Amino acid sequence: MRLSADVCVVGAGAGGAVVAAELAEGGADVVLLDRGPRHNPDDLTARPPEMLARLYRDGGQTVTLGSPPVGLPLGSGLGGTTLVNSGTCFRTPPAVLARWAREHGLELDGGVLDPCFERVERALSVGPVTPELAGRNAEVARRGAAALGWSHGYIARNARGCVGSGVCAYGCPASAKQHVGITYVPRAEAAGARVLTGAAVERIAVAGGRARGVEGLRTGRRRVALAIDAPLVVVAAGTVETPLLLARSGLGAASGQLGRNLSLHPATAAFARMDEVVDMARGVPQSLYVDEFAADGIMLEGIAGPPAHAALALPLTGAAHAEAMADYRRLAQFGLMVSDSSRGSVRSVAGRPLVRYDLCDADLARFRTGLARLRELFETAGARAVHLPLPAGVEPRRARRRDLKLMAFHPLGTARADASAERGVVDGDLAVHGVDGVHVADGSVVPSSLGVNPQITIMALATRLALGLLAT
Helix, strand or coil, rough: EEECCCCECCCCCCCCCCCCCCHHCCCCCEEEEEECCCCHHHHHCCCCCHHHHHHEEEHHHCECCCCCCCCCCCEECCCHHHCCCECCCCCCCCCHHHHHHHHHHCCCCHEEEEEEHHHHHHCEEEECCCCHHHHHHHHHHHHHHHCCCCCECCCEEEEECCCCCCHHHHHHCCCEECCCCCHHHHHHHCCCCEEEEEEEEEEEEEECCEEEEEEEEEEECHHHHHHHCCCEEECCCCCHHHHHHHHHHCCCCCCCCCCEEEEEECCEEEECCCCCCCCCCCCCCCCCEEECCHHHEEEEEECCCCCCCCCCHHHCHHHHHHHHHHHHHHEEEEEEEEECCCEEEEEECCCEEEEEECCCCCHHHHHHHHHHHHHHHHHHHCCCEEEEECCCCCCCHCHHHHCCCCEEEECCCCCCCCCCCCCCCCCCEEEEECEECCCCCCCHHHHCCCCCCCCHHHHHHHHHHHHHHCCC
């Protein structure tokens, strides 16, 4: 199967879908490829075990190698991880942009990115969660934060017509979450872009120092060789896969940074047993944030889900687990996310990505502090018992790496942007150093932790890239 286009975009997640739509609407002939399937909204059943198998790569069982292991669930299909994330929309903090300018030579201050953020937010119908839609789970945390005098607020989300079904992480059954699979991908198709699913890209073809297209396989009724001839390739395969694709293509390795500098925003969560009925799955799971300790790299954010979710996450076993689950309606949950200074790496082993990540001492200290703050938050809100994600008898201040039960949802940095070809994989315009016609538009270009959900940062950078390409 051989096609020709002006631009080939590899990956239909937060970055790729945005680039494809903006370029197609600007008049470019675009082919958008994704390895995963197209998901029919009517098939999103909200049943966690079923949706984990269907909507996540490897059934959501991607785990890092290191101390401690970190679960790293990644979305699969049109929309990428935006299909299964919380819908949280934070702009890049100004202090982070200032650090990128200082350390990486990236001129991306508010004057540059604000128009891109505004464009993205309009496209995704971004707006704050209302207290009513936030639900009682958020109210428990809000009550505790208010009593403690901690800074907090309701989260802005990309949702329209949300009914608070409480299963954002398992695909929105009401199609209220405006993920890129139902926003930007249809826009790209309406403007003439060709979208191919089941497309596994093996390499970027380069001749004479310039991109010529991509080569790979397409699966379906039968496997066929796939070639897209295009003078411009935008790689948006995600933070785990993008460095491997570039490496297979012999690109981006000159700085020695390809596949390195991985940050994750590692996270965990605690449960509380309340006297009141909470019904945590009624309402938006991630609807409230507590940023009192954000300057220290600690963000507290809502998390919740139906009984199957709670049963998987509850840090209890045996009779204690059964007793807590029998009281599910009075369970509350809230999360802790660390803006990490730890760094990991991604490389290929036997054709599969191997993600290595070890938690550093500074981030271990952040988790110790954050877990103590979570317990304080719940106790102040009136909890009669708090279940921390630690082994029985282990206090937060004495927690070791092996005691932590961590997940991560925001991999970043493995093809980081830097103005210097000696320190980064792509430049400030997201062009791969040392080759013409290859750009990257996903979380891999983000140079450092943000301390907030990165989805609209990735989308704003992708918007800037697309508008810049159209202007040349």
